[in-house]
Amino acid sequence: MGDVESAMIKTNRLQRYCEIKNRYKEAIIVNPIMTGGLIPKETWEKLVEEKWLSVGYSICFDCIEGQSSLVSKPPVRDFLSEVAEFLGGDIAYHTFGCRAAQFAIMRTISNYIRERGAKDHTNIVLADSLCHYTTAITAEMVGLRLAETPHSGYPEYKISAEEFHRKIEEIKSETGKLPGLVAVTHVEPYHGNMNPVKEIGKIAEEYGIPYLVNGAYTAGIIHLNMKSLHADFLTASAHKSMASLAPLGFLVTSREWAKRVFEESKVKTKLSERLFKNKVPNLFGCSIGGIPLISAMYSFLHVVKRVYGWEEELEKTRWFIREVEKMDGVHLIGEDPHNHHLLHFETPIFWEISKHHRRKGFFLAEEMIKRGIVGLQRGLSRHIKLSLYGLERDQIEKVRDAFFEIAEKYVKKFNLDYSVP
Amino acid sequence: MGDVESAMIKTNRLQRYCEIKNRYKEAIIVNPIMTGGLIPKETWEKLVEEKWLSVGYSICFDCIEGQSSLVSKPPVRDFLSEVAEFLGGDIAYHTFGCRAAQFAIMRTISNYIRERGAKDHTNIVLADSLCHYTTAITAEMVGLRLAETPHSGYPEYKISAEEFHRKIEEIKSETGKLPGLVAVTHVEPYHGNMNPVKEIGKIAEEYGIPYLVNGAYTAGIIHLNMKSLHADFLTASAHKSMASLAPLGFLVTSREWAKRVFEESKVKTKLSERLFKNKVPNLFGCSIGGIPLISAMYSFLHVVKRVYGWEEELEKTRWFIREVEKMDGVHLIGEDPHNHHLLHFETPIFWEISKHHRRKGFFLAEEMIKRGIVGLQRGLSRHIKLSLYGLERDQIEKVRDAFFEIAEKYVKKFNLDYSVP
Numbered sequence: 001m002g003d004v005e006s007a008m009i010k011t012n013r014l015q016r017y018c019e020i021k022n023r024y025k026e027a028i029i030v031n032p033i034m035t036g037g038l039i040p041k042e043t044w045e046k047l048v049e050e051k052w053l054s055v056g057y058s059i060c061f062d063c064i065e066g067q068s069s070l071v072s073k074p075p076v077r078d079f080l081s082e083v084a085e086f087l088g089g090d091i092a093y094h095t096f097g098c099r100a101a102q103f104a105i106m107r108t109i110s111n112y113i114r115e116r117g118a119k120d121h122t123n124i125v126l127a128d129s130l131c132h133y134t135t136a137i138t139a140e141m142v143g144l145r146l147a148e149t150p151h152s153g154y155p156e157y158k159i160s161a162e163e164f165h166r167k168i169e170e171i172k173s174e175t176g177k178l179p180g181l182v183a184v185t186h187v188e189p190y191h192g193n194m195n196p197v198k199e200i201g202k203i204a205e206e207y208g209i210p211y212l213v214n215g216a217y218t219a220g221i222i223h224l225n226m227k228s229l230h231a232d233f234l235t236a237s238a239h240k241s242m243a244s245l246a247p248l249g250f251l252v253t254s255r256e257w258a259k260r261v262f263e264e265s266k267v268k269t270k271l272s273e274r275l276f277k278n279k280v281p282n283l284f285g286c287s288i289g290g291i292p293l294i295s296a297m298y299s300f301l302h303v304v305k306r307v308y309g310w311e312e313e314l315e316k317t318r319w320f321i322r323e324v325e326k327m328d329g330v331h332l333i334g335e336d337p338h339n340h341h342l343l344h345f346e347t348p349i350f351w352e353i354s355k356h357h358r359r360k361g362f363f364l365a366e367e368m369i370k371r372g373i374v375g376l377q378r379g380l381s382r383h384i385k386l387s388l389y390g391l392e393r394d395q396i397e398k399v400r401d402a403f404f405e406i407a408e409k410y411v412k413k414f415n416l417d418y419s420v421p
Numbered sequence: 422m423g424d425v426e427s428a429m430i431k432t433n434r435l436q437r438y439c440e441i442k443n444r445y446k447e448a449i450i451v452n453p454i455m456t457g458g459l460i461p462k463e464t465w466e467k468l469v470e471e472k473w474l475s476v477g478y479s480i481c482f483d484c485i486e487g488q489s490s491l492v493s494k495p496p497v498r499d500f501l502s503e504v505a506e507f508l509g510g511d512i513a514y515h516t517f518g519c520r521a522a523q524f525a526i527m528r529t530i531s532n533y534i535r536e537r538g539a540k541d542h543t544n545i546v547l548a549d550s551l552c553h554y555t556t557a558i559t560a561e562m563v564g565l566r567l568a569e570t571p572h573s574g575y576p577e578y579k580i581s582a583e584e585f586h587r588k589i590e591e592i593k594s595e596t597g598k599l600p601g602l603v604a605v606t607h608v609e610p611y612h613g614n615m616n617p618v619k620e621i622g623k624i625a626e627e628y629g630i631p632y633l634v635n636g637a638y639t640a641g642i643i644h645l646n647m648k649s650l651h652a653d654f655l656t657a658s659a660h661k662s663m664a665s666l667a668p669l670g671f672l673v674t675s676r677e678w679a680k681r682v683f684e685e686s687k688v689k690t691k692l693s694e695r696l697f698k699n700k701v702p703n704l705f706g707c708s709i710g711g712i713p714l715i716s717a718m719y720s721f722l723h724v725v726k727r728v729y730g731w732e733e734e735l736e737k738t739r740w741f742i743r744e745v746e747k748m749d750g751v752h753l754i755g756e757d758p759h760n761h762h763l764l765h766f767e768t769p770i771f772w773e774i775s776k777h778h779r780r781k782g783f784f785l786a787e788e789m790i791k792r793g794i795v796g797l798q799r800g801l802s803r804h805i806k807l808s809l810y811g812l813e814r815d816q817i818e819k820v821r822d823a824f825f826e827i828a829e830k831y832v833k834k835f836n837l838d839y840s841v842p
Contacts, residue, residue: 007729014503014722018463020495020715024482025472037477042439044474051446053465056458056660056667056713061445061795074441082435096517096668099705107562129693137697137706140688141528148692239477239711246477246711247517247668267561271569272550276558284520285558290660290667291712292477294441301435308428374482 024374028395031375032192032342032387036221036241043243043298052294059289067278068289069093076289079297080250086304087215087234088225089252093262093280094296095287098216098237099134101251102183103141104282105212105233108261109181110142121209122177126167128159128195130188132216144180147171155333155346157191159184161199168207181210186224187217191334192342194218201230210257216240217342219250220303221389222310232257238292243299248292306390313389316396317341320388323400326421327407333383341389349407349418351382356414364406371402445795449816452796453613453763453808457642457662464664464719473715480710488699489710490514497710500718501671507725508636508655509646510673514683514701515717516708519637519658520555522672523604524562525703526633526654529682530602531563542630543598547588549580549616551609553637565601568592576754576767578612580605582620589628603630607645608638612755613763615639622651631678637661638763640671641724642810643731653678659713664720664727669713727811734810737817738762741809744821747842748828754804762810770828770839772803777835785827792823 029035052058062073070077076094084092095101106125113121125139129148139146149163164182171179182204187194197213204211212233218224219236220243226234233253239246253261265276265285279285306313321332321343329348332338350364357363364384365376376384388396408420450456473479483494491498497515505513516522527546534542546560550569560567570584585603592600603625608615618634625632633654639645640657641664647655654674660667674682686697686706700706727734742753742764750769753759771785778784785805786797797805809817829841 010725011722014725016496017500017503017718017721018467020467020471020718022471022473022479023494025475029476031478031481033481034476034478039475039477044469046439046441047474048465048469050441050443052443053468053666053716054446054460055450055455056460056665056669057452057455058443058667060452060454062799064799073444075437079438082438096521097705097709100517103705129690133695133697133700134706136688136690136695137686137700137702140686141702141705146688146690148690150692239709244477245474246479247709247713248477265558265561267557267567269550269557269567269569271571274554274557276554279554279558281558281562284518284524284562285555288518288660288668292668295474297438297441300438301432304431304435378483378485 027369027372027374028391028399029375030373030386030388030399032385033240034375035341035387035389036217037239037243037246038390039243039245039295040299040302042302043295046298047291047295052291056290057288058291059293065278066286067280068286068293070278074294074297076293076297079300082300083250084252087219087236087250087252088227089234090255091258091262092250092252093283093287094238094289094293095249095251095283097247098214098235098240098249099138100283100287101235101249102134102138102212102214104251104261105235106138106142106144106181107282108257109210110144112260113180120178121180122171122175124171124175124179125181125183126164126171126179127183128185128188130157130159130190130193131183131185132189132214135183135185135214147179156335157193157333158335159188159193159195161196161203164200165203168203168209178207178209181212183212183214185214185216187340187342189217189342191344192217192338192340193335194339197229197231205230217340221307221341223307226252238296242296242303244296245292248289248296313341314339316391316393317343317388320396320400324403327403328418328420341387342385343387344383344385347382347384349411349416349420350384352416352418353407353410353414354381357410363410367406368402371398371405373399373402448790448793448795449812449820450796451794451807451809451820453806454661455796456762456808456810457638458660458664458667459811460664460666460716461720461723463723464716467719468712468716473712477711478709479712480714486699487707488701489707489714491699495715495718497714497718500721503721504671505673508640508657508671508673509648510655511676512679512683513671513673514704514708515659515710515714516670516672516704518668519635519656519661519670520559521704521708522656522670523555523559523633523635525672525682526656527559527563527565527602528703529678530631531565533681534601541599542601543592543596545592545596545600546602546604547585547592547600548604549606549609551578551580551611551614552604552606553610553635556604556606556635568600577756578614578754579756580609580614580616582617582624585621586624589624589630599628599630601631602633604633604635606635606637608761608763610638610763612765613638613759613761614756615760618650618652626651638761642728642762644728647673659717663717663724665717666713669710669717734762735760737812737814738764738809741817741821745824748824749839749841762808763806764808765804765806768803768805770832770837770841771805773837773839774828774831774835775802778831784831788827789823792819792826794820794823
């Protein structure tokens with residue numbers, strides 16, 4: 001085969017990537033990892049209007065110091081101060097995501113322990129047993145061992161502050177030292193439970209253990225003040241809860257810890273004698289920012305305002321819970337009354353249907369998609385997780401009605417012993 | 422001050438972030454870190470048309486396995502295979518940028534050395550002394566020491582393969598071991614020199630040292646085949662050289678090394694007994710992807726095609742060099758004839774002007790911006806770096822004319838002893 005012919009075949013094959021469709025561009029999104037990251041129309045209109053999509057390194061035009069967090073045009077530096085204030089900290093830096101923020105913190109703690117010769121603290125992160133997987137993975141990445149406190153189990157899965165107290169004592173008696181870090185998921189990703197972060201913060205403070213609150217599901221949703229939680233670090237996910245494009249997160253901390261976490265590179269290359277001023281190793285030198293950071297700036301006022309409207313959102317969520325629980329056997333898992341938009345239901349009625357349906361557990365997500373609603377995990381029918389955050393009342397009703405319709409359709413079809421509202 | 426009043430003041434203050442302007446939306450971009458990352462019109466039109474800007478986690482709709490690189494709708498998994506093939510490797514994963522790709526590789530090497538008890542290899546990365554700062558920073562991050570080979574100095578700053586041979590022998594005789602990794606910048610960021618990556622690859626292969634080629638400035642610009650360079654790893658920057666939004670990079674490797682670099686999490690949490698299937702610690706679990714990854718898919722055919730047109734681009738670049746060198750004393754630093762679009766000139770004429778100008782060295786970038794050309798580092802006039810990559814001939818002429826005009830204007834004004842074409 002000639003070069004030209006081979007190139008043509010390749011060109012034809014690659015054409016498909018130019019034609020990728022967004023299958024869900026008109027759908028109502030109910031995926032709990034997505035709803036806090038829906039981009040306001042004003043934001044994406046601005047991104048287009050100002051042609052921020054025309055180049056990759058879009059915030060680097062006027063970078064003088066070689067560090068995107070210090071850029072003043074557009075006002076990244078000021079924006080980061082606002083983010084810090086919004087979340088009750090002194091200093092905020094943007095990161096490649098909440099996971100990269102956790103990494104920077106844990107790497108700092110790991111180095112801190114090593115440098116101090118592990119005098120008072122040992123190589124352990126103490127976390128809630130419902131922490132996000134990234135907390136476990138980042139601990140693994142920096143060589144910290146993960147210890148967990150138990151939850152209360154079915155059906156509420158509650159985390160208690162008292163268990164942190166107990167576990168710290170246990171670690172202390174086993175190792176003679178304190179954990180290097182207490183890391184708690186503000187709202188956990190399995191049931192949307194709001195953990196007692198303030199109470200745990202008091203305990204961490206009393207022991208003198210650095211304390212990280214992972215606000216991936218709350219910063220940008222619920223009013224959150226790091227200092228009033230006695231936290232040393234707060235991590236946020238901009239694409240999860242701050243109406244931003246991915247990937248982007250924030251690391252917020254105190255002035256004191258900032259000196260360590262955002263410490264500049266200390267390397268001087270031996271031969272070329274280069275120093276890397278303003279480059280922060282914990283952030284890979286510079287976190288770049290790009291279009292996600294610009295989207296976060298455009299969305300910020302929207303995010304600050306929506307936090308004030310949280311009670312109304314919660315009321316809509318609770319209304320939805322009561323509605324959906326009208327289906328025979330369906331009930332919420334996790335704390336009730338619920339305090340977050342992430343909902344986890346047990347749905348025996350859909351589980352029963354899945355046993356008769358040729359698409360098995362996939363029928364549910366597929367039936368919802370047919371009705372213009374996307375975001376249920378494909379394949380799951382016994383349990384479902386969803387979020388109505390940010391939806392209008394009529395859209396929420398549409399979601400409820402879709403569940404009712406699907407249940408009714410198949411209860412009839414398969415002649416099942418379940419009642420439907 | 423009441424709550425409402427305070428909220429209103431804040432709202433007014435934050436309004437500025439909603440109104441951020443792109444000062445350069447109509448400008449010709451000549452910043453060498455940006456020109457390979459200019460987004461084709463077709464790509465950003467598709468991003469808008471398909472509403473990919475409407476949610477943060479935009480590629481996660483049909484994620485089944487909890488790993489963005491395995492998503493089949495949109496076809497991320499297939500796309501990554503194409504990227505691997507395009508760059509001559511077996512396996513490619515997307516990352517948060519070229520820096521995150523280097524991090525994953527160096528972390529793998531660092532663990533590899535530790536696990537094997539550092540039998541044959543020691544904790545050293547041997548790199549060229551003109552490597553990008555991220556190579557030094559990522560080495561620092563994972564605790565590898567950076568050793569460098571010298572360059573030939575002014576005016577060509579060439580890196581030679583022979584020096585790698587010499588330095589490996591030196592390390593061997595000092596430590597009794599080989600470096601853990603040889604890392605070479607394919608085209609270096611200071612002068613745009615193309616390093617002898619193939620020759621160095623042969624040497625690394627002969628010694629049995631893992632070999633990384635950093636293609637941040639070349640993958641997506643110049644035809645590049647990892648295997649023919651004898652490389653074990655290739656890192657690419659999608660926002661720097663693959664016409665993509667930031668932040669995004671690729672890590673390409675062999676099937677053999679992929680097993681280590683992309684190894685899944687091995688942690689099983691003790692209490693909650695959770696395993697994190699499909700989560701890759703070297704990639705923070707999952708590299709998310711988001712809008713930059715979608716932009717890379719839309720731009721891919723364009724990128725593959727433009728690599729075929731590289732000779733023509735290079736011809737335009739060389740023409741520009743000859744033109745600009747018509748200014749008295751101006752000459753290219755780095756290899757000549759030049760083989761890349763990144764250009765570094767010594768510009769004594771502008772340096773002289775800066776001594777008389779009230780804006781000092783800032784006059785040059787500012788005068789260029791007035792003429793609709795952005796991308797010279799603000800403050801620099803003695804040396805300048807720029808790139809004409811992807812520009813049309815008339816735009817390149819416009820850039821040349823701008824330099825000539827500025828030179829002429831101030832040579833006259835300050836009555837300087839320089840001739841201008």
